[in-house]
Amino acid sequence: MTAAAAARQILTRLHEVMASRLHAQGKLDQVVEIIGEALMSEVCSIYLLREGMLELFATRGLNQSAVHVTRMAIGEGLTGTIADKVETLNLAEAKAHPDFSYRPETGEDKFHSFAGVPIVYRERAVGVLCVQHVDPRRYEDVEIEALQTTAMVLSELITNAELVDEEEALGLIPGQTGPQTVGGLTLVKGLGAGIAAYHRPRVQITQVMAEDTEAERQRVYRAFDKMREQIDGLTGQAEFGVGGEHEEVLETYKMFAYDEGWSRRINEAIDSGLTAEAAIERVQQHTRMRMREIDDPLLADRMHDLEDLANRLIRIVAGQLGTAAQQGLRQDTILIARNLGPAELLEYDRRRLKGVILEEGSLTAHVVIVARAMGLPVLGRANLGKGGLRTVIREGDEVLLDATAAAASIRPSAQVADAFAARFAKSKKKQAAYAQLRDVEPFTRCGTRIQVMMNAGLRDDISALAMTGADGVGLFRTEFQFLVSATLPQRERQLKLYRDVLDAAGNKPVVFRTVDIGGDKMVPYLSSDIADNDENPAMGWRALRLALTREGLMKAQARALLEAAAGRSLYVMFPMVSEVWEFDAAKKVFDEQLAFMRSKKRRVPEQIRFGAMLEVPALAEMLDLLLPRLSFLSVGTNDLTQFLFAADRANPALAQRYDWLSPSILRFMRRIVQGTIGSDVDLGVCGEMGGRRLEALALLGIGFRRFSITPAAVGPIKELVRRVDLAELGEAMTAWLSEPGTDLRAALSDWAQEREIETD
Numbered sequence: 001m002t003a004a005a006a007a008r009q010i011l012t013r014l015h016e017v018m019a020s021r022l023h024a025q026g027k028l029d030q031v032v033e034i035i036g037e038a039l040m041s042e043v044c045s046i047y048l049l050r051e052g053m054l055e056l057f058a059t060r061g062l063n064q065s066a067v068h069v070t071r072m073a074i075g076e077g078l079t080g081t082i083a084d085k086v087e088t089l090n091l092a093e094a095k096a097h098p099d100f101s102y103r104p105e106t107g108e109d110k111f112h113s114f115a116g117v118p119i120v121y122r123e124r125a126v127g128v129l130c131v132q133h134v135d136p137r138r139y140e141d142v143e144i145e146a147l148q149t150t151a152m153v154l155s156e157l158i159t160n161a162e163l164v165d166e167e168e169a170l171g172l173i174p175g176q177t178g179p180q181t182v183g184g185l186t187l188v189k190g191l192g193a194g195i196a197a198y199h200r201p202r203v204q205i206t207q208v209m210a211e212d213t214e215a216e217r218q219r220v221y222r223a224f225d226k227m228r229e230q231i232d233g234l235t236g237q238a239e240f241g242v243g244g245e246h247e248e249v250l251e252t253y254k255m256f257a258y259d260e261g262w263s264r265r266i267n268e269a270i271d272s273g274l275t276a277e278a279a280i281e282r283v284q285q286h287t288r289m290r291m292r293e294i295d296d297p298l299l300a301d302r303m304h305d306l307e308d309l310a311n312r313l314i315r316i317v318a319g320q321l322g323t324a325a326q327q328g329l330r331q332d333t334i335l336i337a338r339n340l341g342p343a344e345l346l347e348y349d350r351r352r353l354k355g356v357i358l359e360e361g362s363l364t365a366h367v368v369i370v371a372r373a374m375g376l377p378v379l380g381r382a383n384l385g386k387g388g389l390r391t392v393i394r395e396g397d398e399v400l401l402d403a404t405a406a407a408a409s410i411r412p413s414a415q416v417a418d419a420f421a422a423r424f425a426k427s428k429k430k431q432a433a434y435a436q437l438r439d440v441e442p443f444t445r446c447g448t449r450i451q452v453m454m455n456a457g458l459r460d461d462i463s464a465l466a467m468t469g470a471d472g473v474g475l476f477r478t479e480f481q482f483l484v485s486a487t488l489p490q491r492e493r494q495l496k497l498y499r500d501v502l503d504a505a506g507n508k509p510v511v512f513r514t515v516d517i518g519g520d521k522m523v524p525y526l527s528s529d530i531a532d533n534d535e536n537p538a539m540g541w542r543a544l545r546l547a548l549t550r551e552g553l554m555k556a557q558a559r560a561l562l563e564a565a566a567g568r569s570l571y572v573m574f575p576m577v578s579e580v581w582e583f584d585a586a587k588k589v590f591d592e593q594l595a596f597m598r599s600k601k602r603r604v605p606e607q608i609r610f611g612a613m614l615e616v617p618a619l620a621e622m623l624d625l626l627l628p629r630l631s632f633l634s635v636g637t638n639d640l641t642q643f644l645f646a647a648d649r650a651n652p653a654l655a656q657r658y659d660w661l662s663p664s665i666l667r668f669m670r671r672i673v674q675g676t677i678g679s680d681v682d683l684g685v686c687g688e689m690g691g692r693r694l695e696a697l698a699l700l701g702i703g704f705r706r707f708s709i710t711p712a713a714v715g716p717i718k719e720l721v722r723r724v725d726l727a728e729l730g731e732a733m734t735a736w737l738s739e740p741g742t743d744l745r746a747a748l749s750d751w752a753q754e755r756e757i758e759t760d
Contacts, residue, residue: 334357
C-alpha cells in the first residue's frame with residue numbers, strides 16, 4: 001500500500017468517527033485506537049491543555065486509570081516539550097532524551113520508542129498526540145505525517161467541542177494592558193515609532209478532510225499560478241534599484257516558488273484525502289521538522305523563505321489575501337511577524353513602515369539584507385516563549401522600537417515615551433550636525449588628516465559615499481553576492497556588480513576584499529568535507545584558505561575585478577592571510593589573469609594596489625617579510641580580537657569576557673603600528689571597533705590614521721577627529737599602556753569628558 005493510500009485509509013476512518021453521534025470523549029477514545037492500529041503502536045495518547053496543564057484525555061496502551069489524572073506542565077517531559085516548542089519529536093529511545101520524565105501511574109516503563117506532534121490552534125499548541133512502542137525504532141516519515149494529519153483533525157474537533165478554553169488556548173493573560181518591554185537581537189540598528197500591526201493572521205484551517213480530491217487539486221494549481229505571478233511582479237518593484245544582490249535574493253526566492261518537488265509533495269498530500277489548505281500545512285510541518293534537524297543557519301534562513309511562500313500559497317487557496325501591506329498602512333507602523341520573507345517586506349509602503357519586530361530572524365536572513373538596504377530598524381528573536389508576542393502586543397498598541405539597544409517598549413508610560421522622544425530628537429539633531437560635516441575634511445586639532453572610509457557589501461551601499469562624505473570604501477565585502485545567491489555567481493554577474501560599484505563610487509577608491517566564505521559562512525554550492533567537520537568554523541576552512549583550493553573561484557573573481565576596473569585604479573585586499581606565501585599565491589592568481597588579458601590586447605586597470613587583512617595574530621610576526629609586498633594593510637578587529645582572546649564572540653557566555661579597550665589588544669595593535677613605521681604601506685583598521693567613538697579615540701592614540709567603518713559611523717568619527725590633539729592623546733595612551741592594572745575604558749572616558757568630547 002502506498003503512503004497516500006495508507007493516509008487516505010486513516011482519514012476515511014477518522015471521518016467516520018467525526019461524523020458519528022459519539023460525544024467528544026468517545027471520539028477521542030476512537031481516534032487513539034485508529035492511530036494505534038494503523039501505526040502498529042502499542043500506545044497512542046492524546047493530551048489536551050486544561051487550566052494551564054496538559055491533561056491525559058485518551059489513551060490506548062497506557063493505564064486507563066491515568067486518564068484525567070496524569071497532568072504535566074508546558075515544557076515538562078517529552079509531551080510538555082512538544083507543546084512548549086510546538087514541534088515534532090521522533091525518538092528511538094525516549095529515556096535517552098534529556099527532557100524525558102517518567103510517570104509511574106501510566107505504566108509506560110516498558111515502552112522505548114516515542115513520537116509526538118503538537119495539536120495546534122491559532123499557532124499555539126493546545127494538546128499533543130503521541131505514540132509509543134515496545135521496540136526501539138524511529139517512526140517512518142509516512143507515520144509522522146499520519147500523526148500530523150490526525151492532529152489537524154483533532155484541532156478541529158476539540159475547538160468545536162470546546163474541550164479547551166479559547167482564551168487559554170490563545171495564551172491571553174488577563175490585565176496584560178500596561179507598559180511592557182520586549183528584548184531581542186539587533187538585526188538592523190536604528191530607532192522607530194508607530195502603532196503595532198501584525199503582518200498577517202495565520203489562516204485557520206476549518207476543514208481538514210476533502211470531499212472532492214480533484215477539486216482540491218485544481219484549487220492548488222490555480223493558487224500556484226497566482227502566487228508565481230505575484231512573485232514575478234515583485235522582482236521589479238524594489239525601490240532601491242534594479243540588479244545587484246537584492247535582485248539575487250528575489251531570484252532565489254523565485255526559485256522556491258517554481259520548485260516542482262514542493263508542488264508534488266502537496267499533491268501527494270491531497271491524494272491522501274486532505275483539503276488544499278491542510279495539504280500545504282502538512283507539507284510545511286514536515287519541512288519544519290526536517291530543517292530543525294539540520295544544524296546549518298544558512299539553510300534555516302532559506303527555510304524561512306519557503307515558509308513565507310507556503311503562507312502566501314495557503315492564503316491564496318483560502319481566499320484570505322489581506323496582509324497588513326495589502327490593506328495599506330494608514331499611519332506610522334511597527335510591523336510584527338514571526339518571520340518575514342524579502343518579497344513580503346517589499347510590499348509595504350516605505351513612507352509608513354518605521355520598523356520591524358520578528359519573533360525569529362537571523363543576521364544572515366534574506367529579509368535582513370533587504371531591510372538594511374531600505375534603512376529599516378529590525379529587532380529579531382523577540383520571542384517571549386509560550387504564546388509569543390501576541391500575548392503582550394495587540395494590534396494598534398503604541399510601540400517604540402530601539403533596535404540599536406535591542407529592545408522595544410510596548411504601550412510605554414509617559415516617562416518612557418518622553419525619554420524615547422528626547423533620544424530620537426537628539427539622534428536627529430546629531431545626524432543633522434554630522435551631515436553638515438559631509439564636505440568637511442577630517443583634520444585633527446593638530447592638523448593631521450585622518451582618512452575616514454566606509455564599509456559596504458551591496459551595490460546600493462555606495463550611495464552612502466555622497467551622503468556621508470566618506471573618503472572611499474575601505475572594505476567592500478564581495479562575499480555578500482555569494483551568500484544571497486542560490487548558485488555560484490558566474491564571472492559575468494560578478495563583473496556587472498564590480499563595475500556598477502566602481503561607477504557609483506566615481507573618483508573615490510573602493511577596496512574589494514576577495515570572497516570570505518566557508519567556515520561560519522558556508523554556501524550550499526561550495527560544500528567541503530573539511531568545512532563540514534569544523535568544530536570552530538571561524539578558525540576553519542574559510543576565506544583565502546578556501547579560495548586558494550578552489551582555483552576556478554579565485555580565477556573568476558580575479559578576472560571579474562580586473563575587467564571591471566579597466567582604465568581605472570583597482571584595490572584588492574586578501575582576507576585572513578596567515579602566512580606570507582598565502583598572499584603570494586593569491587596575488588599570483590591576479591598576475592596570471594592580468595598577463596592573459598594583456599596577451600589578448602584587452603583593457604586592464606591603470607594601476608593595481610594589493611593589500612591584506614591582518615586578522616590572524618601570527619601574521620603580525622611576519623611584517624618585515626610581508627610589508628615589501630603590500631600597498632596597504634588593514635587590521636580586521638572583529639576576528640583579531642576573538643583570536644587573541646580565544647573567545648568566540650558569537651557565544652553569549654563569552655561575549656562580555658573581553659574588551660576592545662583591554663591593554664593586551666591595544667598593546668598588540670600598537671606593535672603593528674610600530675612595525676609599519678618607515679614603510680610605504682598605508683595602515684588602517686576596519687571593523688566595528690573603529691566605528692565606536694571611545695574605541696576610535698584609543699586607536700588614534702596608538703597611531704592609526706585610517707579607518708573603514710559603517711556608513712552610519714562616518715559622521716560621528718569625523719566629528720570626533722576634529723576635537724582631538726594627537727600628541728596629547730598619544731602621550732596619555734602611552735602612559736596608560738605602561739601602567740599595569742589600568743582600567744583603560746574608565747581612564748579614556750574621564751580624559752574625554754574633561755575635554756568635553758562625547759564618547760557615545
